[in-house]
Each structure stands twice: as structure tokens, then as C-alpha cells.
Amino acid sequence: MTSVATVPEGTVNPYALSHLDSLESEAVHIFREVAGEFERPVILFSGGKDSIVMLHLALKAFAPAPIPFTLLHVDTGHNFPEVLDYRDRTVAAHGLRLHIASVQDYIDAGTLRERPDGTRNPLQTVPLTEAIQHHRFDAVFGGGRRDEEKARAKERVFSLRDEFSQWDPRRQRPELWQLYNGRHAPGEHVRVFPISNWTELDVWQYIQREHIQLPEIYFAHHREVFDRGGMWLTAGDWGGPKDTEPTQTRLVRYRTVGDMSCTGAVDSDATTLDAVITEIAASRLTERGATRADDKMSEAAMEDRKREGYF
């Protein structure tokens, strides 16, 4: 089989994997490593596209057996109803077990206080870390991607968190070859990011290739929105808009799905996967730049939140 060794110039190497196959293979390897080495892993599942892709990868990694993990959703109380509906249908369809950590419960109990700006995204950290401690999860899968944000670009695939769930970027373990080190002391846990190396476009291309269903809000639709800080936010029970913020109906879609108080819609007429991919490939804005208010709070907003235990 020496002919395999060198492929002549101008021919296609029959053993070359497509970039999506390489990324898929790597992600599946990561899921299986965690299944092989940890006692109580959990997948963070929000009903957003990245966690949907993660769930799809996990289903493939362990087929024809069921996924050997439970799911956890940190519900800010300001989630899009279409996304919660999708979440519940998906959990039921695959016979999965879902834990919910509710920000609203913490606010009602007086242990978390609503912020003046009404943004609940930063409030997720406490329910998340307490759920991890309560259920004694030792590995927590997240859909974070390094292309999303400059602090995330520094994140390891296996990211050790201390007993307070804190991330210390200067004390990360070097990550060598595909040898992931998941050793941890009791009380510590590891955040695992199987799609670290994927970009937004990869995620969409994979969704298209695998015919993965998404919540409808990812596709263009008419929606009542209002302008806050240059972003189209959805009017609703969560507290927007203020009297000074007039609403209007626009043709929009979402590039990311998160808390309604800080996730903006983008003007779009993309109603199909093909159209969405064309739109993203041509976009001059990153998905977070286009749609996330919380990252703009300061130059190191994400790093600071991650240090505290955020994903």
C-alpha cells in the first residue's frame, strides 16, 4: 500500500476527509472520551443551534445506544417560547432526561437580584454553578466555539474549573495532540467544548448536511421589535420596550438564541437553510457582534464572566 503514502499532484487524495467530516470526527471523539472517563457528565442544552448540533453529534457518537448523559438547561425566564417548545419536543423525542435551573426561581427566592438594565444573561452563572454542585456533575458539555469571542479563542477543549467553577486562563493545562486530560479533584469539574474548532458557518453547513431541524426563529419571519442600543429586541413580557422605545414589525431572523433581553434579531429575508448560509457567508459582522449586547459591556466582558463560572 505504498501508493497511499504519496498522492500525485493534481489528484484527489481518496483518504482526505472533508472539513465537516474532520470536525465531526473530532467532536465525536471528545464525546466518547468523556463517556469513557467521567462519572456524571451533562450536556448544556438550550434549544439554540450550537447545543442542537452537540446533541446531534452525541446521538451519532453512541448510536445505536442512547446518549449516556442527561441534559441541563439554565432557563433565564426570558427565553423565546418557540425555543422552549423546541427544547421540550426534542427531549421527549429522544427519551432524554432534562434538568432545569431557573433564574426566575432564584429571583423569586430573593437570592438573585434583577439588574437595572433587565439583562438576565449574566445572572445565569449562579444557577448554573449551583446545579453543577447539586447534581455533582463532573463534566459539563458546552457549545462554546473559539471563533465566537477572543476570550473563548483561548479556551481549551477540556477546561478544568475549580470548586467555585472559576476559569483561570493563566493556569490552563496545555492541550497536546488528542490526549485530553480530564483529571480533577472532588468538587472540581471539567467544562468540555466538543465544537471548539467549528465556526458559525461550519455549524450551519453541518445543519444543512445532516438535515437537522431548528426552531423557526432562526429563519426570517415578521416580528414585533424595538430598537435598543442598535439592536432589534423582541417586545414581550420580559420587560421591553420602555415607553420611549416604539415598536415596529420587521422581517427578521436570529443568528444566536439566548436571553430575550440581550439577543438581537437581524434584518433578513432568509427563509431557507441555503439562504441563511449565503447570508452568513456574505456577512461582515460576527454573530456576537451582530446580536449580543452583553459582550459589548467591556473589552473583557466574556473573560470576566468566564472567570466567574460562565460558559
Next chain:
Amino acid sequence: MTTTTQPLNETLAETTLLRFATAGSVDDGKSTLVGRLLHDSKSVLTDQLEAVEHASRNRGQDTPDLALLTDGLRAEREQGITIDVAYRYFATPRRRFILADTPGHVQYTRNMVTGASTAELAVVLVDARNGVVEQTRRHAAVAALLRVPHVVLAVNKMDLVDYQEPVFAAIAKEFTAYAASLGVPEITAIPISALAGDNVVDPSAHMDWYGGPTVLEHLETVPVSHDLTACPARFPVQYVIRPQTAEHPDYRGYAGQIASGVLRVGEPVTVLPSGRTTTVAGIDALGESVDAAWAPQSVTVRLTDDVDVSRGDLIAPSGSLPASTQDVEATVCHVADQPLSVGQRVLLKHTTRTVKAIVKDIPSRLTLDDLSQHPAPGQLVANDIGRVVVRTAEPLALDAYADSRRTGSFLLIDPADGTTLSAGMAGASFAAAVRGGSAPEAAEDDAEWDF
């Protein structure tokens, strides 16, 4: 030989992925090169550029500092240095790229090792005015040690030497001779100016004497993963899939990522370390039944016999098995702040198998500056590269790193707190000149490596 010219990856399925690393000293213009690659391939988006412009203005700088694109941590931006590896992503119609942007400073050798461990190509930057310097030799040595299949020498700042061919030719000759002596299989030298944009993405108008590819052209066309499939098949078992459901009462599959080579249905295989032989009954490639699968595909393998197989075992063709050993001789790069000492008890993680081990000997330590060997250092500290002899509690099916980066590599881990101590590469390397504590072959070193 007649070949058909294929349309270049016009469909999604034909787009491949190249992982590469950059290495260069602080002032060689690495950030500018990375910035230029990202910028000219239109991978820097408006909001990212705005953020960089905003941050640069706040610092009182007139022009946007492209290094801020990659220096993502507070501490890095405060100090204006790159502390840690950053991964960047960009794409052209031909290929997708994952760039491990590694710090150039000597105290971060471990970060270059981290970046190079998964890279199929390394770009080593040289300032055309300074030529090959100690740091260049270190970068070449790490690339050679980690066996990065392709090395690009980017001779930068050609604009500052009037784009003269003899300057480039002399540097390319010196570097190629040095890197080749370390065993780097393929070296491509490209004269560039990252600042002016010569030969990075677009061909230079100032160097018509150069007929080779631009940096991006080379990145787009260099072959990937051919080395993996040429090796004998290695399949480390990660996880046993046994649904025990009404639909699949008897399914028993061994999940893993093929580490090297090609695995075929019907092939006689041996399970290590038990040595039991059987045959591949079927291969499930994430939902599709296939006749053959190859590295680095993640698959599930079924065997004809109900043999005892679990996580940590290795399945390999019966005709070409790796050696089983409890005495591992290797070159390691020490990556932890705490030292590695003779007599220390450690864990050794090799593929999917983690075993207890003890450091029996540290025969030598390598100085990257001049590749000189220091016998019996007693311990290795952060960023040291040295030879070690490790005795494991159980036999390992270990290949030489020279034959397989995947099944010849391992980690040493501190059993007390889980710290990753060292990155290990089994078998011989150029760092293995000293054996059993004998005197270093200094004279030979001088003749080979000093200029």
C-alpha cells in the same frame, strides 16, 4: 502519468481542513503575518476590526494594532505580549484553516509544543535583516521534534532589504540545511513582506525572481493526512457501545477514532494487550455501514468473536502489531511549573489508556539554542526538553513517535492533582544522542549545528 484536473473543491464535500501553527520571535512580524492572512482572506469582520480600532485608540495608538485580534486575555493586552496559544479560524474556497497562533518567547516553548502537536504545517518566521538566529533554530527544532510534516520558512521584511534575492537565498539555504539535518521532511521557503503584503495572499510585484507560491497558495495546496493512512492501522478502543435494547439486543460495538492507517471489514486483527485474535465483522461510520475506514475517522467496530475488549485496548491488524513494552524510552517536553524528577511516580496517558508509571531515569536534557546535550540533569523543569526512561505498571502497545504521532505520543500526569507534567514522544529522536548517562557527543554537535 496522465491526471485529470479536478475542479478545485467547488462543492462542500471537497473542502479539506488544514491545521497549522505559526512560530516567530517577538519582532519578526508574526502578528502582522497572521493579521495579513486573516485580513486579506477577508476573515476579519467589521465588528472585530472596530473593536481593535477602539482598543488601539484607547491606548493612544494611531493605527489599529492587529495583535489585539489574537491577544484575547486581559493580561496579554495589558502587557502587549502573547501568553497562550490562540486558535484562529479562516477559510478560502479551497480549504478551511485552523491556525494555532503560538507565542514566540523562549519561556513559552511548551506553548509552541502545544500548537505544533496537532499541526500538519508550521510557519517559521525570520527577519530578513537578521537571518537565522537562535530562536529560529529553536522553532525548527520543536517542529522537527514534534514531527510536523511540512515546514514553511517565511523570510519576512524583504522590503527592508530591497527585495534582494541573494539575501533570501542565503537564509533559505542555511535554514533548509539545518532543518533537514533535524529530519524535517519538507521545507518550503517563501520571501515575504507581511507589512506590505508581498507573497502572503497576493504575489509580489517586487520579487519577479521568485517563482514559487504565496504563503496562502501553499497553505491551500499542501497535501494533508497522507501520512496517517500510509501507516499500519491502529484503533484505540474508547468506549464499548452495548444498547441492550429490544431493537439491538446483541449489538456490541467498539467505539474509537482510527489513530492511523486503514481498517477493513474481514481483516484479521489482534486485540492488545490480551493478544486475542479475531476478525473485523463490520464498521459503522456514524450511522453508515462501510467496508473500510481510515484515520482520523471516528467509527464503531464490530468483531466476529465475543472477545473481552474494553476502553484502553488497542485493535491492530494481526500482521503489523506495535511492540508491547513496560519500559518506555522517550523524548519529553516538560510543560508544568512543578519539576519532573527521577524516581517520581506519575500516570502515563497513551491513546485511551492511563497507567501508573515511575520515572526511572532522565539520561539527558537538551538545550534548544545549540542542541547540546547535558547528561543526567536529575530533573526537568518547565520548558525543558529531555530524554526519559519510564517504567509502566502494565504493558503498553506503543509505536515510535516517528512512525505515528498519534500512537507514539503520551502525557505524563501528576497523580496527586492531575496536572499535565510532560508531553512524551516515544522512541528515538535527535534529542537522543546521549544514552545511559554517557558523555555528550559535543564535537559532533558543533560540526553539525553551529554556524
